[in-house]
Amino acid sequence: MKCIFCGHMESKVIDTRCSEDNTYIRRRRECLNCSQRFTSYERVEIIPQMVVKKDGTRQPFNRDKLLNGLLRACEKRPVSLEQLEMIIDDVENLIRNTPKHEIPTNKIGEFVTEQLRKIDEVSYVRFSSVYKQFKDVNSFMEELNELINKKKL
Numbered sequence: 001m002k003c004i005f006c007g008h009m010e011s012k013v014i015d016t017r018c019s020e021d022n023t024y025i026r027r028r029r030e031c032l033n034c035s036q037r038f039t040s041y042e043r044v045e046i047i048p049q050m051v052v053k054k055d056g057t058r059q060p061f062n063r064d065k066l067l068n069g070l071l072r073a074c075e076k077r078p079v080s081l082e083q084l085e086m087i088i089d090d091v092e093n094l095i096r097n098t099p100k101h102e103i104p105t106n107k108i109g110e111f112v113t114e115q116l117r118k119i120d121e122v123s124y125v126r127f128s129s130v131y132k133q134f135k136d137v138n139s140f141m142e143e144l145n146e147l148i149n150k151k152k153l
């Protein structure tokens with residue numbers, strides 16, 4: 001565990017204890033370089049949340065990947081990181097609530113675009129185009145025109 005004070009990679013554990021509810025272990029560590037003390041926590045990993053891709057293969061749901069996609073869609077838009085984190089939390093809850101803890105990628109795409117639509121239309125269109133939620137170019141253009149016309153009114 002990297003020392004938070006000097007960055008040294010080695011430390012010794014001087015105290016280990018379980019939390020009251022036994023959900024995590026707290027370790028008091030001492031840096032072997034600067035001798036400063038810090039605490040690390042060890043948690044049991046919760047049930048992995050899986051994503052089923054179009055070809056049927058599965059992979060763990062990746063928060064960072066989705067967040068990066070969202071950040072790109074919301075670039076220079078009035079959307080906060082907190083709002084995006086909340087969408088991703090909801091996606092995680094969605095997966096957790098399925099019987100097998102897995103969800104197809106297109107369902108995630110649909111859900112996220114719907115949430116984004118409520119927050120910011122430009123980000124929504126950008127995200128949709130990236131994730132190809134529109135069946136074809138025509139339906140994408142229709143959606144775009146609809147938004148543009150709405151703005152004019």
Ligand SMILES: [Zn+2]
Nearest residue numbers: 003006031034
């Ligand atoms: Zn240190």
